[in-house]
Amino acid sequence: MVQNLIQHINGITPLTEEEEGIVAELVREKTLARKQFLHRAGEVAQYSAFVVEGCLRSYAVDRNGFEHILQFAPANWWISDMYSFVKNKPSELNVDALLETKVLLLSRSCQVSIFDRIPKLERYFRILTENALAASNHRTINYLSLPAKIRYEKFCTMYPTLINTIPQKSVASYIGITPEFLSKLRAEF
Amino acid sequence: MVQNLIQHINGITPLTEEEEGIVAELVREKTLARKQFLHRAGEVAQYSAFVVEGCLRSYAVDRNGFEHILQFAPANWWISDMYSFVKNKPSELNVDALLETKVLLLSRSCQVSIFDRIPKLERYFRILTENALAASNHRTINYLSLPAKIRYEKFCTMYPTLINTIPQKSVASYIGITPEFLSKLRAEF
DNA sequence: ATTTTTTTTTAATCTAGATTAAGAATTGAA
DNA sequence: TTCAATTCTTAATCTAGATTAAAAAAAAAT
Numbered sequence: 001m002v003q004n005l006i007q008h009i010n011g012i013t014p015l016t017e018e019e020e021g022i023v024a025e026l027v028r029e030k031t032l033a034r035k036q037f038l039h040r041a042g043e044v045a046q047y048s049a050f051v052v053e054g055c056l057r058s059y060a061v062d063r064n065g066f067e068h069i070l071q072f073a074p075a076n077w078w079i080s081d082m083y084s085f086v087k088n089k090p091s092e093l094n095v096d097a098l099l100e101t102k103v104l105l106l107s108r109s110c111q112v113s114i115f116d117r118i119p120k121l122e123r124y125f126r127i128l129t130e131n132a133l134a135a136s137n138h139r140t141i142n143y144l145s146l147p148a149k150i151r152y153e154k155f156c157t158m159y160p161t162l163i164n165t166i167p168q169k170s171v172a173s174y175i176g177i178t179p180e181f182l183s184k185l186r187a188e189f
Numbered sequence: 190m191v192q193n194l195i196q197h198i199n200g201i202t203p204l205t206e207e208e209e210g211i212v213a214e215l216v217r218e219k220t221l222a223r224k225q226f227l228h229r230a231g232e233v234a235q236y237s238a239f240v241v242e243g244c245l246r247s248y249a250v251d252r253n254g255f256e257h258i259l260q261f262a263p264a265n266w267w268i269s270d271m272y273s274f275v276k277n278k279p280s281e282l283n284v285d286a287l288l289e290t291k292v293l294l295l296s297r298s299c300q301v302s303i304f305d306r307i308p309k310l311e312r313y314f315r316i317l318t319e320n321a322l323a324a325s326n327h328r329t330i331n332y333l334s335l336p337a338k339i340r341y342e343k344f345c346t347m348y349p350t351l352i353n354t355i356p357q358k359s360v361a362s363y364i365g366i367t368p369e370f371l372s373k374l375r376a377e378f
Numbered sequence: 379a380t381t382t383t384t385t386t387t388t389a390a391t392c393t394a395g396a397t398t399a400a401g402a403a404t405t406g407a408a
Numbered sequence: 409t410t411c412a413a414t415t416c417t418t419a420a421t422c423t424a425g426a427t428t429a430a431a432a433a434a435a436a437a438t
Contacts, residue, residue: 034436060330068333070326083323092330119308126315133318134272136325137259141281143332144365145251148425167385176333181425183387223406337395356415370395372417 001029004052013120027104032097039095045084047105054101058093069174098166151175190218193241202309216293221286228284236294237269243290247282258363287355338374340364
């Protein structure tokens with residue numbers, strides 16, 4: 001389990017064996033059943049989760065009860081409610097499991113305290129956050145400038161694995177359309 | 190000029206006088222005329238810019254020639270094409286000045302090399318990037334779950350200063366509607 | 379295996395917001 | 409100032425995608 005995370009970190013900022021040991025002590029393993037929540041809207045997000053196996057999602061529920069997915073996290077991705085996690089304030093996102101999922105949990109206080117002991121980890125998270133921001137910007141531009149059909153096609157090429165593992169209505173929620181309309185788009189091949 | 194940046198950094202990770210001196214040597218001052226480009230789509234973004242005075246914007250141009258604004262940067266904000274700046278690849282964004290604007294430029298190579306000498310600066314940028322990602326996530330959720338009228342109202346309360354300094358069509362572009370439709374929304378008060 | 383729940387499809391109708399086109403108002407440049 | 413360019417408004421028409429409703433299909437749970 002922890003080995004997956006260490007490999008991921010080593011791919012960005014190689015650690016010494018001692019540092020690897022410290023990382024292993026910082027995180028806590030957890031298995032989430034399908035539909036089990038990691039974080040609920042209104043609470044303060046205590047943890048950021050590294051997905052070892054399975055898939056999580058974060059999403060908001062609007063005033064009409066519709067869900068809007070912000071992020072999918074398949075294996076080797078981090079997920080949290082960044083706003084809540086960083087500001088230590090309650091926020092609007094839920095995080096739950098789309099499938100049975102194994103995660104490693106890192107609390108914000110652990111994370112922040114480790115940055116002084118292992119600056120490499122501050123670098124690791126700095127780089128991950130830069131990448132996430134670049135990806136988020138790209139998504140925003142897509143959303144502003146492309147019609148639904150092309151957003152769907154791009155989703156398929158971007159997340160080929162997810163297409164076959166998560167329900168189609170989740171894809172619709174992520175790309176910002178209704179499941180009925182996605183069904184219609186797919187019917188046109 | 191540089192003093193504005195140093196104050197901004199000190200608000201997040203206080204620097205020693207020596208460190209302040211190093212920062213001052215790293216950045217380059219520049220004044221951009223209204224409509225002057227800092228970065229053009231298709232080129233690699235060499236610089237991240239800290240706005241001292243005025244306002245920049247980043248935007249993409251779609252296949253029909255329409256502009257879609259990703260970010261405004263008024264005083265005390267950083268702006269760049271994060272994807273291009275970080276990956277050192279050409280990207281799809283333009284950055285130009287909405288008004289005459291004074292900026293401080295920091296090259297990626299300078300930035301990265303300074304992280305080893307002054308880890309506080311890596312922390313500074315890590316925190317800024319976390320905040321930017323949280324804000325970007327919030328915008329995505331708004332875009333997925335709120336109608337145009339409410340997105341406009343939120344924009345007005347979020348950026349009260351901008352409303353009176355930038356053209357209304359730029360607001361429309363940012364919130365993802367046409368200028369004609371924004372005009373119609375405003376007519377309903 | 380059977381039942382229940384969830385997901386997907388289809389189709390008719392509706393609407394938020396786009397498009398097109400002109401004129402009016404602002405702004406900026408010379 | 410005056411002229412040219414840009415921005416804003418109004419109004420008619422159009423459309424991508426939403427809504428509503430039901431039935432069909434698939435997946436979970438028992």
